[in-house]
Amino acid sequence: MNKLKKAVVLFNLGGPDSLDAVKPFLFNLFYDKAILNIPNPFRFLLAIFISSRRAEYAKKIYEKIGGKSPILELTKLQAGALESSLNKESSDEFKVFIAMRCWHPLTEDVVERVKEFNPDEVILLPLYPQFSTTTTASSIALWHKTAKKLNLHALSKTVCCYPQNQGFIDAYVDLTRKTYEEAVNIARPIILFSAHGIPLNRVKTGDPYEWQVNQTVKAIVEGLNIENLDYKICYQSKVGPLEWLKPATEDEIIKASNDKKPIVVVPIAFVSEHSETIVELDMMYKELAEQNNCPGYFRVEAVGTHPKFIIGLTELCLNQDNNSYINNIIKTCSQKFSKCPCSN
Known part of the structure; x- marks a missing residue:
């Protein structure tokens, strides 16, 4: 059997990596159509207004934790643990990437890195266990738009949600x-x-x-x-x-x-x-x-790199079905939750 190359992309919101990054981070957050669902140029102008107004208050928050968000460093630890687990449990070759929605590493840069890896398959794995249009849907939509723009043609599968994943x-x-x-x-x-x-x-x-x-x-x-x-x-x-x-x-x-x-x-x-x-x-x-x-x-601390959580993420990546989405909840969303892919 041929050994496949598989890229796993972890999605999260991200956070400013310096106090100077707070304002542009906030702009990216509020310019997201999933957050402010109004047409341009109004969304652009409102995002400028809100980010300018909230920047100083937000800076005071980040000053309390060393002047930046720890989320990227912590996500890198999760990515490393997941990559090790996947390559241990599978005969395929896995490489885990991180894509943040509102600050670096941004989606466009990560798509380019995934292209360089040249995978046979891409697994999109949000670090949001519960699906929302404001988080998961926004990240996934941006990924597909960017992948199309940059000509990344590898087969992709998406873990849309895993609120009852056993490891989690x-x-x-x-x-x-x-x-x-x-x-x-x-x-x-x-x-x-x-x-x-x-x-x-x-x-x-x-x-x-x-x-x-x-x-x-x-x-x-x-x-x-x-x-x-x-x-x-x-x-x-x-x-x-x-x-x-x-x-x-x-x-x-x-x-x-x-x-x-x-x-x-x-x-x-x-x-x-x-x-x-x-x-x-x-x-x-x-x-x-x-x-x-x-x-x-x-x-209670967040699950982070808890071994059972990493096992849960590993199983989500390995236990794929033949559909476009990987669903790992005891009961998939009913039709009334039409915004979630697993309701379809």
Whole structure:
């Protein structure tokens, strides 16, 4: 049997690699049609306005974590672990690439690097376990557009979502149980499964993100198997005037603190550390809990390079079906979640 060359492309949002990069990073974020779905030149002008207005505030956030986002370095560790695992488990040759949506390495540069590798097949693997039009769909659409433009013709397959992938779930079960056992020494804690929020209108038009977050939490709770577990799903990082998914994480922190419950926060939609976990959860929300006399605030780390998570990603890449999409959820999205490829 011939040995195939396979490229795996990991997608993530990215983050500024210096304070000078904060403003252009924000521009790229808000210029994305998946974030601001308005026609040009209005989207361009609004992206300039928002990024200029938010830049100084965002710089203060990144100053707290060394003047840059750690997400690229952490993603490189995930890529290295996944590449080693794939080449160990398969007779084919795998090479893992990283493509960030809003900062370097940008999609166009990565497509060129993949072309140089000259693979027989490209596997597109978002580091967003739960599908959303604001994240996965945007990255995948840009990849296909850029690949066509730059004449990358290799067969491509896409992992559209994996909210109940066993390795992903098992990794969070391990990490959550460890932190829960610390918190329970104080009193019976509440677990807040905190996901990055999205505008409610996205959900109403077929985005499966909220449903898939619920499936992830259901699987983790079953894996924890803790009798009478107290837990809540909530959403963080709201930006702008639109109505977003609720309840808000900060509201649930205040409520639990007032009820004198220790809090265990699980960043359920994040697989690596960045500003939303290190600053928002570890600093801002912890301070909020302390201000409201919470008896204990604990945060579960992101899955990162947890061996079980890497095994899960490996299986997603190796266990491919014969269709255009690789679906690894217990029940694929129903037709009402029309924005997700696995609903078709």
